[in-house]
Amino acid sequence: MSQAADRTTVGGVGRVVVVVPTYNEADNVSGIVARVRAAAPAVDVLIADDNSPDGTGAVADALARTDERVHVLHRPGKEGLGAAYLAGFAWARQRGYDAVVEMDADGSHAPEDLPALLAAARDADVVIGSRWTRGARVVNWPLRRLLLSRGGNLYARLALGMPVSDATGGYRVYRSTVLDAIDLASVRSQGYSFQVELSRLAHRAGVRIVEVPITFAEREHGDSKMSPLIVAEALWRITTWAVQDRRAAVRRPRRSGRWP
Ligand SMILES: Nc1nc2c(ncn2[C@@H]2O[C@H](COP(=O)(O)OP(=O)(O)OP(=O)(O)O)[C@@H](O)[C@H]2O)c(=O)[nH]1
Numbered sequence: 001m002s003q004a005a006d007r008t009t010v011g012g013v014g015r016v017v018v019v020v021p022t023y024n025e026a027d028n029v030s031g032i033v034a035r036v037r038a039a040a041p042a043v044d045v046l047i048a049d050d051n052s053p054d055g056t057g058a059v060a061d062a063l064a065r066t067d068e069r070v071h072v073l074h075r076p077g078k079e080g081l082g083a084a085y086l087a088g089f090a091w092a093r094q095r096g097y098d099a100v101v102e103m104d105a106d107g108s109h110a111p112e113d114l115p116a117l118l119a120a121a122r123d124a125d126v127v128i129g130s131r132w133t134r135g136a137r138v139v140n141w142p143l144r145r146l147l148l149s150r151g152g153n154l155y156a157r158l159a160l161g162m163p164v165s166d167a168t169g170g171y172r173v174y175r176s177t178v179l180d181a182i183d184l185a186s187v188r189s190q191g192y193s194f195q196v197e198l199s200r201l202a203h204r205a206g207v208r209i210v211e212v213p214i215t216f217a218e219r220e221h222g223d224s225k226m227s228p229l230i231v232a233e234a235l236w237r238i239t240t241w242a243v244q245d246r247r248a249a250v251r252r253p254r255r256s257g258r259w260p
């Protein structure tokens with residue numbers, strides 16, 4: 001492999017872009033991009049900004065002007081995390097990337113964990129940076145957020161039958177083949193149920209999903225976009241999918257030898 005190829009590909013994975021959705025992250029975006037570029041120099045970065053009123057888009061443009069590996073997708077207005085990621089995935093697929101990483105801008109997902117996620121992606125189709133697997137750490141999270149995440153994940157796992165400990169987590173690697181295999185046009189989630197919906201679609205597609213422990217830290221700057229509406233959307237969608245799955249299971253013919 002030539003030196004130029006070495007600088008633009010991740011061994012065993014290929015060309016990788018980290019999609020960072022932003023809404024009012026002007027105080028965070030420069031730091032997170034610098035940390036990504038230092039931790040994983042071979043990856044590109046795409047900031048998907050929803051016309052943040054605090055000027056995040058202009059900060060992102062300034063970063064892109066000084067680093068050709070940094071790109072910006074300006075979207076007209078706030079449409080939620082799911083829509084921003086779908087636009088970022090489409091951007092990456094149009095440009096032939098082999099893998100797409102999801103990462104929050106607020107520092108909760110440590111870029112320093114990225115090499116471990118990318119290493120796991122050599123033998124997996126989806127890698128989930130997990131808060132709830134052995135070796136993971138959650139730092140500075142208030143009790144109500146811990147309970148919400150543990151409870152939400154327990155409900156998602158039981159209701160949907162997925163062997164995933166952190167189905168709501170948003171620090172992930174998707175190989176592009178997975179994004180090609182699942183029907184992204186069917187995705188309706190706006191908030192963080194987007195992560196559960198993609199976990200479900202990947203699980204149903206039968207791809208290899210692995211979890212890697214991460215150190216997750218509470219954001220230091222800016223405001224959370226988490227809201228009761230986002231929690232309600234997740235609960236409602238998970239319940240709807242669970243009912244659909246059970247109905248489909250009832251309709252499927254039995255495989256037992258006792259029945260023709
Ligand atoms: N483009 C875009 N990004 C968003 C939107 N909503 C949230 N984000 C980004 O998605 C990431 C996660 O959002 P957070 O507000 O940190 O939500 P969270 O991590 O679930 O909640 P906290 O743990 O409280 O921080 C951050 O980088 C946000 O800026 C949106 O509507 N559009």
Ligand SMILES: [Mg+2]
Pocket residue numbers: 104106108219224
């Ligand atoms: Mg956050």
